[in-house]
Each structure stands twice: as C-alpha cells, then as structure tokens.
Amino acid sequence: MKSINVKNLTITLGDGPKAVTILPNVSFSVEPGECFGLVGESGSGKSTILRCMSLLFKQWKGEIWLGNQSVRDMPLIERCRTVQMVFQDPYGSLHPRQSVRTVLWEPLRIHKLDRQKERMERAITEVGLPVEFLDRYPHQLSGGQRQRVAIARALILEPSILLLDEPTSALDVSVQAEILNLLADLRARKGFTYLMVSHDLAVVDYMCDRFAVMQAGDIVEILGRDALEDNKATHLYARQLIDASLEYDSAI
Amino acid sequence: MTGEQILDVRRLSVSYRSDGGYVDAVRNVSFKLGREKLGIVGESGSGKSTIGRALLRLLPTARITAESIRFEELDLLNISEREMLKVRGRRMSMILQDPKFSLNPIRRVGDQISEAYLTHFKCSKAEARAKTIDMLQAVQIRDPERVYDLYPHEVSGGMGQRIMIAMMLLTDPDVVIADEPTSALDVTVRLQVLNILDRLVSDRGIGLIMISHDLNLVRNFCDRVLIMYAGQVVESLKASELSNAQHPYTQGLLAAQPRIGGGRTPLKVLDRRPEWKEPLEVQA
Ligand SMILES: Nc1ncnc2c1ncn2[C@@H]1O[C@H](COP(=O)(O)OP(=O)(O)OP(=O)(O)O)[C@@H](O)[C@H]1O
Ligand SMILES: Nc1ncnc2c1ncn2[C@@H]1O[C@H](COP(=O)(O)OP(=O)(O)OP(=O)(O)O)[C@@H](O)[C@H]1O
Ligand SMILES: [Mg+2]
Ligand SMILES: [Mg+2]
Numbered sequence: 001m002k003s004i005n006v007k008n009l010t011i012t013l014g015d016g017p018k019a020v021t022i023l024p025n026v027s028f029s030v031e032p033g034e035c036f037g038l039v040g041e042s043g044s045g046k047s048t049i050l051r052c053m054s055l056l057f058k059q060w061k062g063e064i065w066l067g068n069q070s071v072r073d074m075p076l077i078e079r080c081r082t083v084q085m086v087f088q089d090p091y092g093s094l095h096p097r098q099s100v101r102t103v104l105w106e107p108l109r110i111h112k113l114d115r116q117k118e119r120m121e122r123a124i125t126e127v128g129l130p131v132e133f134l135d136r137y138p139h140q141l142s143g144g145q146r147q148r149v150a151i152a153r154a155l156i157l158e159p160s161i162l163l164l165d166e167p168t169s170a171l172d173v174s175v176q177a178e179i180l181n182l183l184a185d186l187r188a189r190k191g192f193t194y195l196m197v198s199h200d201l202a203v204v205d206y207m208c209d210r211f212a213v214m215q216a217g218d219i220v221e222i223l224g225r226d227a228l229e230d231n232k233a234t235h236l237y238a239r240q241l242i243d244a245s246l247e248y249d250s251a252i
Numbered sequence: 253m254t255g256e257q258i259l260d261v262r263r264l265s266v267s268y269r270s271d272g273g274y275v276d277a278v279r280n281v282s283f284k285l286g287r288e289k290l291g292i293v294g295e296s297g298s299g300k301s302t303i304g305r306a307l308l309r310l311l312p313t314a315r316i317t318a319e320s321i322r323f324e325e326l327d328l329l330n331i332s333e334r335e336m337l338k339v340r341g342r343r344m345s346m347i348l349q350d351p352k353f354s355l356n357p358i359r360r361v362g363d364q365i366s367e368a369y370l371t372h373f374k375c376s377k378a379e380a381r382a383k384t385i386d387m388l389q390a391v392q393i394r395d396p397e398r399v400y401d402l403y404p405h406e407v408s409g410g411m412g413q414r415i416m417i418a419m420m421l422l423t424d425p426d427v428v429i430a431d432e433p434t435s436a437l438d439v440t441v442r443l444q445v446l447n448i449l450d451r452l453v454s455d456r457g458i459g460l461i462m463i464s465h466d467l468n469l470v471r472n473f474c475d476r477v478l479i480m481y482a483g484q485v486v487e488s489l490k491a492s493e494l495s496n497a498q499h500p501y502t503q504g505l506l507a508a509q510p511r512i513g514g515g516r517t518p519l520k521v522l523d524r525r526p527e528w529k530e531p532l533e534v535q536a
Contacts, residue, residue: 013406014406018398018401020398039438040438041438041440041441042408042409042410042411042414042436042437042438042441043393043394043407043408043410043411047408047409088409088436089350089352089353089409089412090350091350091352091353092350092352092353092405140268140270141297142296142297142301143296143301143349143350143431143432144296144297144465145296145297148296165409166409166435166436169435169436169465170296170349170432170435170465171296171465172293172294172295172296172465172505173465173467173505173508173509173510174295174501174504174505174508174521174522175295175296176465176508176519177508177510177519177520177521178521180510180519181518181519181521184516184518199410199435199436199437199438199439199442200510201439201512202509202510202511202512202514203510205510205511205512205513205514206510206514206516206519216394228512228513229512229513240440241438241439241440244439244440244443245439245512246512248439248443248468249468249511249512
C-alpha cells in the first residue's frame with residue numbers, strides 16, 4: 001500500500017505573455033489504501049494535477065511523493081508499476097492504430113509479466129467486454145467501450161496507485177455500477193490507493209473516504225464523505241457545489 | 253410530442269462492416285421529433301451515437317437502411333451529398349461525444365468556431381471573432397479571450413464540451429443531436445448550459461435529441477425518453493414517468509444509480525437476459 005503526498009505543487013502553462021499559472025500552490029495527502037476524490041469547477045485544474053503526478057507535465061515545481069519516493073526520482077519501469085492513470089478523454093489516450101490486444105499486451109511485454117493471455121482475457125472480461133473485442137481498434141468501439149479498454153489497460157499491471165479522471169462518466173449507470181464495484185473490490189482485496197476526479201458527488205460518496213473541492217486552481221476545502229449528505233462544507237463555493245448536487249440528485 | 257414534426261425516422265437500421273460481413277449496431281429504430289427535448293439513454297454500445305451519425309450521414313462505410321427518414325421538407329435517405337452539405341452543421345448539427353477529438357488539433361479553438369460561423373453567415377473576421385467570444389462567455393467559460401487562442405489539447409474536458417456547444421449555437425440549426433454534451437461539466441455549470449439549451453427549444457423552437465447516461469438530467473430536462481438496448485429501442489416513456497418503466501433493463505438502470513447518502517453496499521448490477529435482444533418494435 002502506498003500513500004500520496006503533494007506539497008506546494010505549482011505549474012505555469014503557456015509561453016511568454018500568454019503564460020498562466022494554472023495551479024498556484026496545491027497541497028494534499030492521501031493515506032495508503034484510501035480513495036480520495038477531486039471535485040470542482042470545470043477548468044479548475046483537476047486533470048492538471050493528475051498530469052503532473054504522472055509526469056505528463058514535467059515543468060511543475062514542488063514535491064510529489066508516492067510512498068517514500070519522489071516521483072521525479074523513480075525509474076520509469078518502477079513508476080509504471082506503481083502508478084497508472086485513466087484519462088478523461090479515452091479517445092485521445094488510445095493509439096488509433098493499435099488493437100485492444102496490443103494496448104493490453106504492450107505493458108505486459110515491457111514489464112515481462114507471465115501468463116499474458118490469461119491476464120489480457122481477465123482484464124477485458126473484468127470491465128464487461130467480450131474477449132472478441134481484443135481484435136478491435138479504437139474507432140470500432142463506442143465511447144464507453146473505449147473508456148473500459150482504458151480502465152483495463154490501467155489495471156493490467158496491478159499498480160498500487162490509480163489516478164482516475166472521470167473513469168465512469170462515459171458509461172451507462174449499469175456498467176458504471178460494475179466498474180465501481182470492481183474498483184471497490186480491488187481496493188478492499190489489494191489495498192490500492194485511488195485519486196479520483198468526478199463531477200458526480202454520488203459516485204464520490206460511494207467510492208471516496210475524503211475529497212477536495214477545487215476552484216480556479218486552488219483546493220478550497222477538504223471534506224470527509226460524511227460532509228455530503230447534510231452539506232457540512234464551510235467554504236462558499238464548496239457549499240454551493242454540494243447544494244447544487246444534492247438538489248440535482250434528489251430531483252429523482 | 254409537442255408542436256409540429258421536424259424529424260420522422262422509420263425503421264432505421266445500421267450495420268458496420270467487419271471481417272465476417274456486417275454487424276448490426278442499430279435495428280429498426282423508429283421515432284418522431286417535434287419542437288421538444290427527446291432523451292436517448294441506454295447501454296454502452298447499444299447504438300445511440302450510431303443513430304446520430306447515421307442521420308447526418310457521417311458513416312461512409314456502414315450500411316444504412318430505413319423505410320424513410322424525413323427532415324422538414326427533405327427525404328434524407330435520397331438526397332445527394334451536395335444537398336447534405338447544406339444540412340449538416342447548418343440545419344442539423346451534432347455535438348460529438350469526443351469533442352476535443354472532433355476539432356482540428358493544430359488550429360486554435362476560437363478560430364475553428366469563427367470559421368464555422370463564417371462558412372454559414374456573411375460577415376467580417378473581426379465580427380466573427382467578437383461573436384465567438386460572446387458565445388464562449390455565454391457557455392460560462394472563464395476568460396474567453398485566453399481560451400480563444402488555445403489549441404484543443406490545451407483545454408479541459410468540460411471546456412471542450414462547451415466549445416462544441418458554442419459552435420453549434422452560432423450556426424443556428426433546427427435540429428441538434430447532442431451526444432453526452434455535459435458529462436464533463438460540474439453540476440452548477442451543467443445547469444447553466446442546460447438552461448441555454450432549454451431556451452433554444454422554447455424560444456427558437458428547435459428539436460433537441462439529448463444522448464445521455466445521466467438519468468437525473470434526462471428525467472428533469474427532457475420531455476420524452478427512448479431507452480436503447482442492443483441496437484433497439486426497448487421502451488419509450490414520458491421523462492416524468494421514467495420511474496414507472498416496465499422494461500427490466502430500464503428498471504435495472506434505475507436501481508444501479510448511486511445516491512448521495514446511499515451507503516456502501518455493492519451497487520446493484522444487471523442480470524442481462526438473452527431475450528432482451530429479441531426483435532421488438534417500439535413506436536415513439
Ligand atoms: N497545455 C496547456 N496549455 C495551456 N493551458 C492549459 C494546458 N492544459 C490545460 N490548460 C489550462 O489549465 C486549466 C485547467 O485545466 P484542467 O484540464 O486541469 O481542468 P479540469 O479541472 O480537469 O476541468 P474539467 O473538469 O473541465 O476537465 C484550464 O484553464 C486549461 O485551459
Ligand atoms: N466503425 C465501427 N466498426 C465496427 N463496429 C462499430 C463501429 N463503430 C461502432 N461500432 C459498434 O457498434 C455498437 C454501437 O456503437 P455506438 O457508438 O453507437 O454505441 P453507443 O450507444 O453510443 O455507446 P456509448 O454509450 O458507449 O457511447 C458498439 O457495439 C460498437 O462497438
Ligand atoms: Mg479534466
Ligand atoms: Mg456513444
């Protein structure tokens with residue numbers, strides 16, 4: 001089980017006069033085996049935090065620790081075994097000319113894992129897709145099927161930390177339920193640590209122990225899941241967001 | 253259905269080419285659309301996006317058949333590609349499910365919106381730019397001047413969705429097919445964007461098809477809902493009567509929905525029955 005520690009994370013994107021500080025100064029920590037949510041305004045920097053953690057952005061300042069190692073110091077192979085990410089845009093994260101089989105096989109090959117066929121078949125079945133889908137290409141899949149391939153790819157190396165960016169927003173609620181149950185079960189059995197971005201506070205309530213509310217690059221409040229049902233937030237924006245979600249949810 | 257009819261689709265079927273022949277993705281789907289909000293929900297992979305793309309003829313290699321597809325005065329099954337060009341993006345537009353990847357990756361998002369406007373309306377570049385910035389503001393994008401100059405990979409998921417909505421709003425269509433247009437928006441921004449779409453329907457009288465996995469949205473925002481499973485419409489309901497659904501798939505969906513304060517017992521999952529795939533015909 002691995003913890004996450006983010007200290008004074010800062011990033012500026014864009015060049016010259018157009019440069020904008022997207023994250024002025026973000027800090028939070030996630031306990032080993034915890035599921036921590038990131039919620040908040042669209043464009044507030046949630047995906048940017050995940051991109052910094054997986055070194056897709058490298059120009060950040062501050063510290064990011066996974067367990068007792070700084071991400072910057074981890075050798076690539078070890079980093080991939082430790083942390084995997086499910087992207088918000090599944091279309092962009094799958095190579096258009098790679099079949100699902102190749103997508104799932106590449107990590108197994110690079111990390112020299114055994115029982116490759118068995119692992120691939122299990123991964124695809126666990127996300128609710130038939131084994132025949134191994135031979136499909138991304139453009140032959142629906143939006144939600146692509147998302148499930150991306151989840152299978154992240155899970156196949158059994159990393160101890162998963163960064164999940166809206167992992168189920170492209171799925172119908174019946175498939176969402178299967179994926180969330182799978183993630184909850186993996187956490188219980190294997191002690192995985194999750195950092196999960198979601199706009200659906202009901203999903204956050206089901207999955208997360210605590211969550212951070214973001215607005216315009218800042219974490220404005222960190223709350224426990226028990227703060228949701230009767231809105232115990234104190235920051236104005238966090239209160240508004242939870243109120244709006246409760247109203248949205250109860251309109252059923 | 254309210255008011256006059258804009259779109260009438262009868263027995264639409266779509267099959268994709270695969271190694272061993274054709275595979276059905278949509279089977280005998282019929283529905284009518286008036287000046288209203290029609291929701292489509294359904295299983296992942298059930299053919300929802302395929303319906304939208306088939307209506308706009310965005311599927312060059314698929315086999316599309318139908319008894320008829322009428323759009324206002326046009327017979328969409330039989331018009332030429334040249335006539336289709338005047339329909340697509342102008343009179344009927346679609347907000348695609350992967351917004352950032354339906355934009356040109358090497359051009360600024362603002363220029364792409366302005367250009368879409370310029371291809372349909374005569375005005376100066378500066379006017380188009382001003383229109384675009386107003387529209388980005390209308391869809392609640394903070395700092396629209398900055399976002400105008402960004403490339404698609406530099407915008408967030410929810411900004412990409414709002415850019416597509418802004419582009420659609422500027423071309424002033426009669427029918428909009430919105431494929432998961434608000435899934436990446438936080439609830440407060442989502443409600444504001446839904447208000448804009450609602451006004452389009454009530455003030456401008458467009459027909460809106462809303463493909464969505466969000467049951468709260470469909471129930472509260474749409475007038476009617478079609479439920480799809482394995483390529484077919486299995487049920488058609490008034491949105492306000494969604495909780496009285498009869499089909500076991502729809503009932504299973506409602507039961508699988510997590511709620512705030514709903515506890516931690518495993519979410520209910522579906523027991524998908526083979527008979528749900530058997531041919532049936534639902535009129536909507
Ligand atoms: N490569 C980049 N260059 C310039 N600006 C960028 C870049 N990537 C992201 N941004 C900006 O950073 C801000 C935060 O984006 P981010 O994708 O992290 O938001 P988010 O919280 O994930 O939003 P959403 O919920 O809509 O996905 C946005 O204003 C975006 O335009
Ligand atoms: N180009 C293609 N070639 C072969 N099969 C395809 C192709 N495009 C889509 N399909 C298949 O057709 C079916 C319907 O796909 P479609 O994208 O319409 O689903 P959807 O209902 O929009 O699902 P989602 O909610 O996941 O987006 C899926 O099973 C998909 O795998
Ligand atoms: Mg994001
Ligand atoms: Mg789709």
